[in-house]
Amino acid sequence: MSGLKIFGVAPTRTMRTLWMANELALDYELVPVSPRDGGTTSPEYLAVNPNASVPAIQDGDTTLWESLAINLYLAKKHGGDLAPRDDGEHGLALQWSFWVMGNVEGRAMTLLRNRVFLPEDQRDGAAAATASAAEAELAAPLAVLGAALADRDYLLGDRFTVADLNVAAVMSWLKMTKVDLSAYGHVADWLGRCLGRKAYVAARAA
Ligand SMILES: N[C@@H](CCC(=O)N[C@@H](CS)C(=O)NCC(=O)O)C(=O)O
Structure with a gap:
């Protein structure tokens, strides 16, 4: 094969x-x-x-x-720039990938279900409350991500890597669900850099 x-x-x-x-x-x-x-x-x-x-x-x-x-x-x-260059970077790529699955993905899916997949006329009431609760629970992980990005353009430093790709791919759901990132400027700027990449735009069109 x-x-x-x-x-x-x-x-x-x-x-x-x-x-x-x-x-x-x-x-x-x-x-x-x-x-x-x-x-x-x-x-x-x-x-x-x-x-x-x-x-x-x-x-x-x-x-x-x-x-x-x-x-x-x-x-x-x-290999290449996207790959971790040493054991420390490898550990960080694993850390951020596990982190985004454990702390962000489920909440982002709750938002998608209640704000995007559900027919528009059913999105208020209980659905809106469930979505707001999920959004509120994202505050802590967003603050963690924002702090990590405060002094760097990308999660491992100055280059885009698999850590950014994995975290941004999950965080793209927050954009789809119109989560307000204005209180998290570093996160919003970083997400814009990641989702502006040609390879992401091409993947969405595949
Ligand atoms: N944790 C898995 C989740 C995979 C997953 O749930 N994929 C969805 C599509 S986005 C699926 O195929 N669901 C099966 C179904 O809806 O029957 C991953 O990240 O690959």
Whole structure:
């Protein structure tokens, strides 16, 4: 088995993997698998990802799922500026990736569900209250991220790395849900720098 296959469709967490693949200018095949049409539960796909979710990749003999782990793998394998340069940077890339999954993703998903996916005429009342509670819970992690970015352009210093990509890919949901970042200037500026990258824009259009 050779060549990189990315399983998924762009308007899902697959976008995270496509963003990384574009940053690294990788040659890949996008195998369209969508949760919307039962694609993730076919026996063929469950053999690739038993979680019945996207994304997943096959790269030679390596099969992987979990979007941010896939990105850490691709960055390490292909090197360059996006990859951690030493053990300390490697640790920080893991730290920020685990952090964003544990502290931001669930709350951002609650916001997406209640402010974007729900039909517009059902977004007030309980839905609005649930969304506001999730937004309030984001204050502490946003302050942590803002403090980390106070004296640097990117999470590991002066270059964009897999740590930024993984955190910004999750934080892009906050933009979609119109979370007010005005109290977090460093975060807003950094997110703008990350989501302004050509490789991200191309991944969204894939
Ligand atoms: N933690 C996983 C989550 C993957 C995930 O839940 N993907 C969604 C699409 S964004 C999915 O395929 N859900 C299956 C479904 O809705 O049936 C990751 O980051 O890769």
